Amino acid sequence: MTQRVIEINSPSFVCEQHLAATAGVAELFPVEQPLVLEIGCGTGHFIVDLARQQPHRNYLAIDIYNKGCYKTCAKIDAAGLANVRVLRMEARYLLNRFCAADSLAAVYVNCPDPWPKKRHRYRRLVNGDFLRLLLYYLHPHGEFFFATDFTDYAADVAEILPFHPGYKNRQPTSFSYQLPGYPSSKYMRRFLDQGQPIYYFHYQRVADFKIRVEELPEIVQGFRIRWGKAANA
Numbered sequence: 001m002t003q004r005v006i007e008i009n010s011p012s013f014v015c016e017q018h019l020a021a022t023a024g025v026a027e028l029f030p031v032e033q034p035l036v037l038e039i040g041c042g043t044g045h046f047i048v049d050l051a052r053q054q055p056h057r058n059y060l061a062i063d064i065y066n067k068g069c070y071k072t073c074a075k076i077d078a079a080g081l082a083n084v085r086v087l088r089m090e091a092r093y094l095l096n097r098f099c100a101a102d103s104l105a106a107v108y109v110n111c112p113d114p115w116p117k118k119r120h121r122y123r124r125l126v127n128g129d130f131l132r133l134l135l136y137y138l139h140p141h142g143e144f145f146f147a148t149d150f151t152d153y154a155a156d157v158a159e160i161l162p163f164h165p166g167y168k169n170r171q172p173t174s175f176s177y178q179l180p181g182y183p184s185s186k187y188m189r190r191f192l193d194q195g196q197p198i199y200y201f202h203y204q205r206v207a208d209f210k211i212r213v214e215e216l217p218e219i220v221q222g223f224r225i226r227w228g229k230a231a232n233a
């Protein structure tokens with residue numbers, strides 16, 4: 001069954017054609033401020049709380065899920081937030097096509113799809129290639145936040161991140177079960193209400209660690225990446 005695509009008519013929503021016609025993502029905001037990206041914003045609970053908490057930043061909330069973008073826009077508009085823009089776009093596609101090197105003050109990934117079956121694990125977003133890709137786009141002091149409810153996903157990331165020369169840990173342990181002040185996403189709230197743990201990772205780019213363009217992982221059109229196809233609604 002194909003799902004009906006909801007048209008999004010919100011001042012917070014940016015379609016790909018509009019973005020392609022601007023000089024870059026920074027141009028989407030009325031005031032120049034440090035730029036923060038949330039990947040997989042779902043229905044927008046987290047980004048609205050974060051933008052209220054830290055108003056002196058600009059936020060890009062992206063998801064490939066049309067209804068999620070629609071609901072996120074509705075929350076942003078209701079909250080009167082002028083510093084959040086929503087894009088229906090795949091993360092690696094956005095980074096590769098529209099973001100400048102060293103430009104992101106922070107990147108947040110909360111409860112990404114866990115792909116629990118072993119044969120689907122290659123589909124997980126946060127892996128070695130993704131962490132390398134992020135380093136290219138993070139500001140030299142840019143931060144990376146990753147929260148997951150999925151033990152096995154946390155274990156996989158805990159085997160990479162603490163040992164990566166490009167990242168320094170902002171917590172005393174590889175991950176924690178609490179991150180004071182960190183807003184909860186819809187999924188996080190759901191799992192916390194069920195008494196399940198959330199694994200929080202908070203890392204920062206090592207300022208002088210640079211990824212050269214030729215070292216970037218190859219981003220191939222394939223699962224969830226649709227080059228050149230505008231996903232506007």
Ligand SMILES: C[S@@+](CC[C@H](N)C(=O)[O-])C[C@H]1O[C@@H](n2cnc3c(N)ncnc32)[C@H](O)[C@@H]1O
Binds near residue numbers: 040042065
């Ligand atoms: C399990 S939901 C979690 C939503 C939200 N972060 C939360 O914690 O409530 C994962 C979301 O990530 C989106 N997503 C998955 N892979 C993505 C990708 N590569 N780029 C952008 N969004 C993605 C999905 O469409 C989905 O809305």
